[in-house]
Amino acid sequence: MTIVRPYGDTTGDGMVQLSFTLPIPYDKRAEGAALQLAAKMGMDPAMLVHSRQMGDGFTFFVVYGRVRHLVDTEQVQVVERDFPLLSAKEVNAAIKRGLRRRLSVVGACIGTDAHTVGIDAILNLKGIAGEKGLESYREMAVLNMGSQVSVPELVEAAREARADAVLVSQVVTQRDAHLHNTRALSAAFREALPAGRRPLLIAGGPRFDELMAGELGVDRIFGRGTTPREVASYLVHAVVEGTR
Amino acid sequence: MAGKLDLDPRVVRKARRLAARAGQPVVDLARSHTTVSVERAVLRLAGVRGADPDGIPWVNRLVDAVVADVGLEHGVSLPVFDALRDYGDITVLAQKAAAGAVRFRVPSSSHAARRTAVKFARVGLARVDRRRAERDRLIKRWGDPSQRPWIYLIVATGDIHEDIPQAQAAARAGADVIAVIRSTGQSLLDYVPEGATREGFAGTYATQENFRLMRAALDETSKELGRYVRLTNYASGLCMPEMAVMAGLERLDMMLNDSMYGILFRDINPIRTFVDQRFSRQVHARAGIIINTGEDNYLTTADPVEAAHTVTVSQLLNEFFAHEAGLADPQLGIGHAFEINPDVPESFRLELAHALLARELFPDAPLKWMPPTKHMTGDVFRGNLLDGFFNLAGAMTGQSILLVGMMTEAVVTPWLSDRDIALQNVRYVLGAAGNLHEDFVPARGGFIQRRAHQVLGEAIDLLDRIADDTLLNAIADGTFGIMRRPADRGKGLDGVAAHAGDYFNPVTELLEAS
Numbered sequence: 001m002t003i004v005r006p007y008g009d010t011t012g013d014g015m016v017q018l019s020f021t022l023p024i025p026y027d028k029r030a031e032g033a034a035l036q037l038a039a040k041m042g043m044d045p046a047m048l049v050h051s052r053q054m055g056d057g058f059t060f061f062v063v064y065g066r067v068r069h070l071v072d073t074e075q076v077q078v079v080e081r082d083f084p085l086l087s088a089k090e091v092n093a094a095i096k097r098g099l100r101r102r103l104s105v106v107g108a109c110i111g112t113d114a115h116t117v118g119i120d121a122i123l124n125l126k127g128i129a130g131e132k133g134l135e136s137y138r139e140m141a142v143l144n145m146g147s148q149v150s151v152p153e154l155v156e157a158a159r160e161a162r163a164d165a166v167l168v169s170q171v172v173t174q175r176d177a178h179l180h181n182t183r184a185l186s187a188a189f190r191e192a193l194p195a196g197r198r199p200l201l202i203a204g205g206p207r208f209d210e211l212m213a214g215e216l217g218v219d220r221i222f223g224r225g226t227t228p229r230e231v232a233s234y235l236v237h238a239v240v241e242g243t244r
Numbered sequence: 245m246a247g248k249l250d251l252d253p254r255v256v257r258k259a260r261r262l263a264a265r266a267g268q269p270v271v272d273l274a275r276s277h278t279t280v281s282v283e284r285a286v287l288r289l290a291g292v293r294g295a296d297p298d299g300i301p302w303v304n305r306l307v308d309a310v311v312a313d314v315g316l317e318h319g320v321s322l323p324v325f326d327a328l329r330d331y332g333d334i335t336v337l338a339q340k341a342a343a344g345a346v347r348f349r350v351p352s353s354s355h356a357a358r359r360t361a362v363k364f365a366r367v368g369l370a371r372v373d374r375r376r377a378e379r380d381r382l383i384k385r386w387g388d389p390s391q392r393p394w395i396y397l398i399v400a401t402g403d404i405h406e407d408i409p410q411a412q413a414a415a416r417a418g419a420d421v422i423a424v425i426r427s428t429g430q431s432l433l434d435y436v437p438e439g440a441t442r443e444g445f446a447g448t449y450a451t452q453e454n455f456r457l458m459r460a461a462l463d464e465t466s467k468e469l470g471r472y473v474r475l476t477n478y479a480s481g482l483c484m485p486e487m488a489v490m491a492g493l494e495r496l497d498m499m500l501n502d503s504m505y506g507i508l509f510r511d512i513n514p515i516r517t518f519v520d521q522r523f524s525r526q527v528h529a530r531a532g533i534i535i536n537t538g539e540d541n542y543l544t545t546a547d548p549v550e551a552a553h554t555v556t557v558s559q560l561l562n563e564f565f566a567h568e569a570g571l572a573d574p575q576l577g578i579g580h581a582f583e584i585n586p587d588v589p590e591s592f593r594l595e596l597a598h599a600l601l602a603r604e605l606f607p608d609a610p611l612k613w614m615p616p617t618k619h620m621t622g623d624v625f626r627g628n629l630l631d632g633f634f635n636l637a638g639a640m641t642g643q644s645i646l647l648v649g650m651m652t653e654a655v656v657t658p659w660l661s662d663r664d665i666a667l668q669n670v671r672y673v674l675g676a677a678g679n680l681h682e683d684f685v686p687a688r689g690g691f692i693q694r695r696a697h698q699v700l701g702e703a704i705d706l707l708d709r710i711a712d713d714t715l716l717n718a719i720a721d722g723t724f725g726i727m728r729r730p731a732d733r734g735k736g737l738d739g740v741a742a743h744a745g746d747y748f749n750p751v752t753e754l755l756e757a758s
């Protein structure tokens with residue numbers, strides 16, 4: 001069975017909950033408007049269970065209802081891990097064997113983003129979730145440039161460090177800042193270095209769509225809850241084994 | 245102090261003594277240096293307005309021109325007011341200077357320039373004084389919030405014209421304080437943008453015109469509500485002193501102003517920050533503005549249990565620096581936060597211990613209580629519960645200013661409905677348990693008391709070490725928020741100069757004389 005429906009309290013009931021705001025004051029018509037939206041979104045029947053006016057011209061709604069849509073789990077598209085998850089020891093051994101030198105990694109938060117906790121979790125010794133960061137890998141040379149680094153600075157540093165991989169973090173997403181900055185990054189590297197000498201480009205942050213790597217011109221995107229080991233294993237896969 | 249934690253007053257006095265010993269060298273440093281932003285702030289008070297066609301303010305152009313001719317170490321006031329004789333209008337002088345038409349000198353017999361500078365500075369400070377008196381009058385007319393804590397809400401659309409209706413709606417829904425968060429990146433601009441702005445990222449640019457527009461809108465709403473709604477912005481980043489001046493001129497009521505935030509979280513040079521800090525706090529003191537310190541932030545990069553004492557240390561340092569700059573206790577919105585991982589056993593009791601410790605250490609300060617952020621996740625339902633506990637801890641420990649937590653903290657900058665739900669949460673807790681602090685007395689020798697004593701003890705040990713090793717070294721070593729910031733690095737260092745023997749700053753002179 002690859003076809004499923006949402007589950008409320010009975011298999012196949014298709015029940016979902018939804019909340020939203022409409023820019024109109026509360027009255028009977030507003031309730032009707034909310035139900036109309038729910039219907040257009042495929043909720044049928046829809047139950048308006050809560051509405052509350054906020055300020056002069058806005059109303060907040062909670063709707064429960066049944067959706068007709070079927071989900072086919074076989075047609076889901078995700079970026080699945082297409083490389084083996086290695087231990088630190090295996091990562092170090094693979095680099096030593098494959099590169100015969102240390103793997104050079106340069107990381108930064110670019111643009112005006114000052115959120116370093118995420119990239120630090122990946123790079124710094126301390127790591128996250130019980131896993132140590134890339135700095136703890138004997139066979140990696142890691143330069144963490146910190147936050148609010150400009151793209152030209154990063155390109156320069158990557159060139160100097162002969163980076164095999166450049167890791168950037170983007171946490172602020174308002175007005176698509178993360179997308180603009182990542183595009184600027186990939187464009188700059190394309191311009192500065194010929195294809196063969198360009199480092200692997202990796203972007204990360206909690207609100208990225210991992211499917212957008214190609215569109216943004218980077219090799220890979222890592223999202224929420226990434227651990228250093230996953231990144232290290234990917235680096236082995238892409239740089240050492242040259243599969244990118 | 246017959247408090248709820250049985251703190252030994254001698255230990256508390258010792259903590260303050262150590263904070264003063266650790267802080268004094270930094271004050272000495274601040275007193276003997278100036279920065280481009282301090283000098284620009286002086287010129288703003290003296291009345292330089294507007295920007296060139298590229299949006300660079302005339303104060304920047306003027307200071308740059310003076311520095312190019314005679315350097316920064318004398319301060320810009322003597323050269324500028326000496327040159328003013330030939331131009332009459334100070335903004336015209338700035339424009340001419342930018343065009344390269346003025347040669348500045350440090351006048352040798354400087355009496356006339358000095359007198360003119362003091363006269364201009366007096367006029368500027370008189371405007372700040374009038375705004376302060378106006379605030380007092382309006383508070384008398386419209387009244388303060390009827391409850392404590394005051395309810396503090398953030399707006400952050402990036403567009404001042406979108407912010408205004410949101411802020412007004414928030415005030416009508418119960419907010420007592422509105423903070424307009426700044427756009428990312430503004431802290432590192434070495435100038436203040438001009439005019440009304442509509443294009444910030446995750447926040448709205450702080451400009452004098454935006455300040456004015458928002459204050460006017462909130463005045464309208466205050467009148468309508470019969471309650472004075474306060475306005476907050478940020479005196480931080482590379483233009484901290486200028487922000488302080490603008491806030492004084494436009495009657496803002498509170499300003500975020502932490503002694504170390506810029507160093508730790510924006511990598512601004514430590515000396516630049518401390519010099520800017522002292523001047524901005526002197527201006528805030530004069531303007532009757534309540535500062536908010538930023539200890540909550542350390543707990544997002546360091547562990548809130550392990551590093552609890554670093555918050556206490558920073559609070560004591562912030563207090564020392566604030567008093568030294570002339571701020572009174574009712575102006576010290578000392579910050580702290582509910583950031584312990586909810587999976588840690590007894591996390592709520594630990595939070596109560598930390599919150600009560602701050603309350604008892606600073607009994608006359610309007611403490612600013614900050615909500616959970618780091619351990620908020622996409623599970624907004626759980627987030628709303630956590631915010632409820634945060635509100636409850638605030639009520640139980642008598643916090644003064646409560647920054648309303650949003651269940652969508654980990655997802656977006658708050659939506660209209662997020663704010664409404666968050667306010668319902670606050671209202672429920674304050675309505676049901678707002679006076680619980682009257683009954684809440686932790687058991688003698690119990691968990692909460694023991695924890696508070698432990699944190700204070702660790703804070704004293706750390707202060708002891710800092711006092712011996714210097715605060716600048718402690719910051720360099722990553723003592724706060726595990727961020728390492730050496731004193732000879734960071735942004736904005738090239739805009740700092742040690743005072744020459746004839747350094748002169750009319751504003752500092754007037755502020756320190758009063």
Ligand code: B12
Binds near residue numbers: 171207428620
């Ligand atoms: C801590 C924090 C801060 C701290 C940052 C301290 C620091 N040195 O990093 C401080 C207080 C300084 C801060 C400031 C601001 N913040 Co903030 N902050 C947060 C907070 C609470 C937690 C973020 C965090 O540390 N998460 C923990 C880490 C471990 O998770 P992570 O970043 O997702 O990283 C993981 C993965 O995503 C991934 N990953 C991340 N990067 C990378 C990179 C690579 C290469 C890889 C492989 C993987 C990877 O791996 C990591 C480990 O699993 C969030 C809210 C929240 N709960 O999420 C808001 C939040 C991120 N902040 C926000 C905002 C708006 C700001 C400000 C702009 C506010 C303002 N206007 O002043 C300023 C930013 C100024 C600036 N110039 O950027 C918004 C962003 C909204 C948006 N989506 O655009 C949030 C979501 C809060 C909100 N709802 O408003 N903030």
